[in-house]
Amino acid sequence: MTQSPIPPPPAEEPGKVLDGAAAVTEAAGEVHTARTLEDTQGPTENEILRVENLSVEFPTDDGVVRAVRNVSYSLREREVLSIVGESGSGKSVSSMALLGLLPRSARVSGKVLYRGQDLLAMRQKELRSVRGRKISMIFQDPMTALNPVHSVGDQLAEAVLAHELVPPKHALERAREMLDLVGIPQAAQRLRSYPHEFSGGMRQRVMIAMAIINNPDVIIADEPTTALDVTVQAQILEKLLEVKDAVNSAILLITHDLGVVAGLAHRVLVMYAGRPVEVGTTDDVFYRTRMPYTAGLLGSIPSMTSAYGERLRPIQGTPPSLINMPTGCPFSPRCPLADDTCRSSEPPLAPTDGAEGPDTAGPDAGGVPVAAHLASCHHWERLAETDDPTAFFRNGGITP
Ligand SMILES: Nc1ncnc2c1ncn2[C@@H]1O[C@H](COP(=O)(O)OP(=O)(O)O)[C@@H](O)[C@H]1O
Ligand code: SF4
Numbered sequence: 001m002t003q004s005p006i007p008p009p010p011a012e013e014p015g016k017v018l019d020g021a022a023a024v025t026e027a028a029g030e031v032h033t034a035r036t037l038e039d040t041q042g043p044t045e046n047e048i049l050r051v052e053n054l055s056v057e058f059p060t061d062d063g064v065v066r067a068v069r070n071v072s073y074s075l076r077e078r079e080v081l082s083i084v085g086e087s088g089s090g091k092s093v094s095s096m097a098l099l100g101l102l103p104r105s106a107r108v109s110g111k112v113l114y115r116g117q118d119l120l121a122m123r124q125k126e127l128r129s130v131r132g133r134k135i136s137m138i139f140q141d142p143m144t145a146l147n148p149v150h151s152v153g154d155q156l157a158e159a160v161l162a163h164e165l166v167p168p169k170h171a172l173e174r175a176r177e178m179l180d181l182v183g184i185p186q187a188a189q190r191l192r193s194y195p196h197e198f199s200g201g202m203r204q205r206v207m208i209a210m211a212i213i214n215n216p217d218v219i220i221a222d223e224p225t226t227a228l229d230v231t232v233q234a235q236i237l238e239k240l241l242e243v244k245d246a247v248n249s250a251i252l253l254i255t256h257d258l259g260v261v262a263g264l265a266h267r268v269l270v271m272y273a274g275r276p277v278e279v280g281t282t283d284d285v286f287y288r289t290r291m292p293y294t295a296g297l298l299g300s301i302p303s304m305t306s307a308y309g310e311r312l313r314p315i316q317g318t319p320p321s322l323i324n325m326p327t328g329c330p331f332s333p334r335c336p337l338a339d340d341t342c343r344s345s346e347p348p349l350a351p352t353d354g355a356e357g358p359d360t361a362g363p364d365a366g367g368v369p370v371a372a373h374l375a376s377c378h379h380w381e382r383l384a385e386t387d388d389p390t391a392f393f394r395n396g397g398i399t400p
């Protein structure tokens with residue numbers, strides 16, 4: 001039997017994939033997200049985006065910043081893939097690189113295949129026809145993305161007219177429909193409002209309207225709710241998932257908060273020091289954790305921690321310098337399991353035992369890791385031996 005290069009869609013049992021994680025958050029009485037993916041459409045088998053060995057370096061006066069190192073992943077139609085990691089782990093740089101949005105000084109290598117076409121090899125003009133139309137972005141701060149001197153309606157209509165030859169009246173009508181869809185009351189009147197006349201949450205809804213107005217295949221949402229309070233955060237994420245179904249797009253959801261993704265993502269990619277360190281279904285990453293850094297992140301989610309009957313334990317220490325990376329595993333200075341092997345060689349991202357579903361084949365013929373559950377750790381078996389991997393971070397690293 002030939003192995004599909006893409007893991008089987010968790011969509012076959014969409015409820016099951018995420019029920020576990022959602023149950024934990026609910027059991028702890030602290031729901032990060034208002035709903036699970038149960039009622040959204042799951043991914044298809046078709047790959048829409050494939051990132052291969054993406055690396056980004058910034059030459060600076062202090063040396064070369066290796067911001068992104070060999071990032072590979074695939075995204076299927078209608079899939080929600082979350083990229084998670086502490087601040088500075090390369091989440092934004094890796095996603096901006098996809099659309100050619102980095103400063104000129106950036107040295108970018110690898111491939112970004114959108115429906116088989118390499119975006120990194122495209123001319124600016126071609127890339128512009130993809131950007132905002134086939135792949136759109138939602139940023140953390142809508143005030144920097146919206147123009148303060150134009151009405152929201154004009155800006156939304158402009159986004160349509162940039163890619164389509166339609167009468168302006170039609171573009172404005174589409175803008176109204178989108179405002180309606182994202183839950184802005186009295187959409188027709190609000191078309192004439194300026195960005196500063198909206199609250200933070202409502203502005204983020206406008207950004208979502210802007211991101212979906214051209215029916216994109218992929219929406220990249222980079223910390224879309226970080227600036228908002230928790231209740232509004234949940235409403236916005238819920239809306240994002242709702243509109244995702246309306247326009248049938250896939251989402252790359254970038255966040256520093258692993259707690260946010262439990263009820264939202266089909267799969268999770270955890271980044272540390274510029275590279276992926278664990279990739280799997282949401283259940284794999286939450287319940288069959290195979291990388292100590294992920295366990296550390298889980299230990300710092302309030303609801304997960306209380307579900308284990310533990311107190312919140314942030315990971316001690318700080319991420320390494322991206323200019324002078326330590327030899328060996330970049331997480332070793334902070335890892336309770338670190339030994340001489342860890343300090344001398346950096347572990348590859350490799351298949352673990354924790355995979356859900358039949359596709360555990362590991363890197364496919366193209367060398368891209370798309371197996372269901374991968375981790376970058378010499379000692380992932382140690383995590384497989386315990387029910388509570390967050391306990392490795394208890395009492396200064398005494399193992400369970
Ligand atoms: N233009 C730049 N020049 C030099 N270093 C940069 C530049 N942009 C980002 N970086 C560095 O790249 C690393 C990754 O940044 P980023 O992707 O923004 O992190 P994240 O989004 O995960 O918080 C950080 O150490 C950041 O300082
Ligand atoms: S390789 Fe070693 S230092 Fe790195 S995460 Fe695994 S156990 Fe920790």
Ligand SMILES: [Mg+2]
Binds near residue numbers: 091092093222223
């Ligand atoms: Mg960022």
